[in-house]
């Protein structure tokens with residue numbers, strides 16, 4: 179069972195969780211956010227009870243179809259817009275409760291914001307554009323501001339153009355300057371809404387690398403993007419569908435589902451937690467759930483003829499088990515428990531939901547068919563090996 183079920187192609191590394199797995203508290207915490215807008219047809223719910231956490235040093239790509247609510251979510255974090263309900267905590271500060279005046283200064287000091295259309299002030303030189311956030315927030319002495327702006331422009335390789343106006347440089351160059359401006363007050367968080375949306379792919383890649391470097395320096399980066407190749411190169415991808423966040427582990431374990439199916443699976447998934455050493459599945463009982471590990475590690479144990487058991491596999495974050503039994507309608511042929519030294523968290527889909535999803539998704543059913551074949555072949559191999 180589980181020993182053989184775990185799909186080795188699923189990413190098991192902890193990088194997908196950023197620092198989320200180590201118990202530290204998130205630097206950005208969206209709690210139960212609802213955002214509605216009035217429309218001719220009545221209220222429209224654009225964000226529907228969103229919970230999202232971002233940890234220091236994470237580079238997260240926010241993806242989803244046009245109109246799914248990506249920008250609205252980012253606007254909650256920046257305080258550019260306020261939630262209808264719910265809480266926004268950034269660095270422990272309750273952003274949704276802050277007055278407009280305080281917000282502007284707080285934002286300028288704590289957040290770097292990069293937009294799709296750069297939004298440099300057209301009448302100011304590049305140097306003045308980069309100095310502006312420091313002037314506005316009264317950060318550093320005036321002399322330091324100029325020095326710092328020059329250094330930032332050098333860092334984005336725009337030191338030769340400091341006296342030019344934004345209109346005199348290319349889009350990619352404007353975006354570099356916008357990144358320098360976003361870094362002016364040395365914020366720990368960078369928010370970018372489609373920062374490469376208006377750039378050719380080569381320039382987009384250069385801009386993306388700049389964000390990567392900043393993440394490596396410990397900045398937390400939230401980047402909305404439509405570019406799936408860029409979205410694959412970050413620590414974590416957050417998919418928004420119809421104003422709700424798809425469970426990232428479900429998205430990764432069932433990547434061939436449609437976005438709507440992923441959301442359906444998210445809504446039906448049940449989170450579970452097991453204390454260190456606690457039994458998750460008992461050998462011989464019916465296999466009736468599909469489990470994905472979301473935190474910690476489980477271990478799969480087979481009973482030896484003498485009564486002792488042997489651990490054959492330790493599924494970690496992103497790995498799953500239970501599908502072979504469901505697909506073959508059998509009982510669990512091994513026991514699964516949380517490892518002895520830490521608890522394990524899982525999301526579980528019940529048998530009916532799992533079978534329904536597969537029935538609606540030929541590609542997913544075929545993929546699991548192949549996984550089951552492979553696991554069973556490995557199972558036979560393990561058992562033959564055991565018998566020797």
Ligand SMILES: Nc1ncnc2c1ncn2[C@@H]1O[C@H](COP(=O)(O)OP(=O)(O)OP(=O)(O)O)[C@@H](O)[C@H]1O
Nearest residue numbers: 215216222224242243244245246247248249250251
């Ligand atoms: N100020 C507003 N008033 C009314 N409706 C709004 C407002 N802002 C956004 N919406 C609606 O909310 C929904 C989500 O918008 P949002 O801009 O967050 O989507 P998005 O995911 O960023 O899309 P895109 O990829 O096109 O940028 C859309 O249906 C949009 O029309």
Ligand SMILES: [Mg+2]
Nearest residue numbers: 248249250371
């Ligand atoms: Mg948008």
